[in-house]
Amino acid sequence: MPVADLHVHTTNSDGRMALADVPDAARTADVGVVAITDHERLHPDLETPIDDLAGTTAIHGIELRVETESGQVDLLGYGVAPTAELRTELDRLQNDRIERGRAIIDCVEERLDCDLALEPTEGIGRPHIARTIARSDADYDYEGAFAEVIGNDCPCFVARDLPTFERGAALLADACGVVSLAHPLRYDDPAAALALAASDHVDAVERYYDYGRPVDVAPVTRAIERHGLLETGGSDAHDGVLGRAGLDGDEYDAFRERLAASLPEGVPRP
Incomplete structure (x- = not known):
């Protein structure tokens, strides 16, 4: 079961869940960590890269769509300063x-x-x-x-x-402390998307994602191993249901260590 859902949208972009509703949704899903990754918007109520929302750890993130030679892809940034x-x-x-x-x-x-x-x-x-x-x-x-x-x-x-x-x-x-390539198997050319993982600016790939269909994640795993990247994962929730995908305890520990090491002095650690 996921303990961290690192891909969640709120009413700050095109989600249907207000930030104030996230803790209840997290408790319902038995998720302790949530990354708020609204489309191209910083959440105005998250003033630090890491925050506490009524007992739920909230990582201030963002999702950014970019153009590549093979089409558009999405990047996730975590621990935004x-x-x-x-x-x-x-x-x-x-x-x-x-x-x-x-x-x-x-x-x-x-x-x-x-x-x-x-x-x-x-x-x-x-x-x-x-x-x-x-x-x-x-x-x-x-x-x-x-x-x-x-x-x-x-x-x-x-x-x-x-x-x-x-x-x-x-x-x-x-x-951001960590930059991840989002849902690589959603694109028309997954191989071209995964090739972006070689960039010096990419720290991770979204290994766990609710595609709504069977997928072969072996190419994702190979890209992560080839480039020595972190795994991320999340439900891409636009509703109030969290935990459909995410990181387990050990996977989140690895992510947390990398994120904590990148945060400025004085910022609370996840």
């Missing part, structure tokens, strides 16, 4: 999210002849828009909205202006 450069890039990405959200909403309303009554704000993503479409008079549920309206290659898809892998990984490496 944000630099000015990271804050500037996150501000740019949030402005891009707002502009993109507005363009998608305008397209959906025109195409489906509906009023979504949704104002794009920081943190907005396609899940917010899909949920709003499902609640509207349009003839689409959440999955249908993605499949036919706003998903990749759909009529109302709008691309994002993302940093390159090199820039994104460097920004996280400067600001």
Whole structure:
């Protein structure tokens, strides 16, 4: 059973669980450590890289999407002590999210002849828009909205202006104690994604993840062993259910030691 779920989203991005609800969800799942990894947003209520939430250890993290030659991938940063450069890039990405959200909403309303009554704000993503479409008079549920309206290659898809892998990984490496390649088997080209593990800015690979389907994790294990990396893992929870994937006690101890060694003086250790 996992003791640490290192991939969790809150209402600060596209999750449906408020930060205040995390301790109860963690206790229900018998998870003692949770990493808050909202999309391209620092959580305003986590003021230090490591915090205590009513008895649950909360690691302040972030998930950053980047561009590579083979497509987009996601990076997870843990123990964030944000630099000015990271804050500037996150501000740019949030402005891009707002502009993109507005363009998608305008397209959906025109195409489906509906009023979504949704104002794009920081943190907005396609899940917010899909949920709003499902609640509207349009003839689409959440999955249908993605499949036919706003998903990749759909009529109302709008691309994002993302940093390159090199820039994104460097920004996280400067600001975070551990940088991990997220869910490598989710991408169209897992081998190309795993090749990024050779970067000096990558410390870990997300070995444990709820893909919702059978997967062969042997390539992930080989990449971790080849490059001497840490294992990370998490449920990628956007709801209130934690612990579907994560690290066991020994695996978390190894992660904790690396993270603790990288934290600035005076910061509480996990």
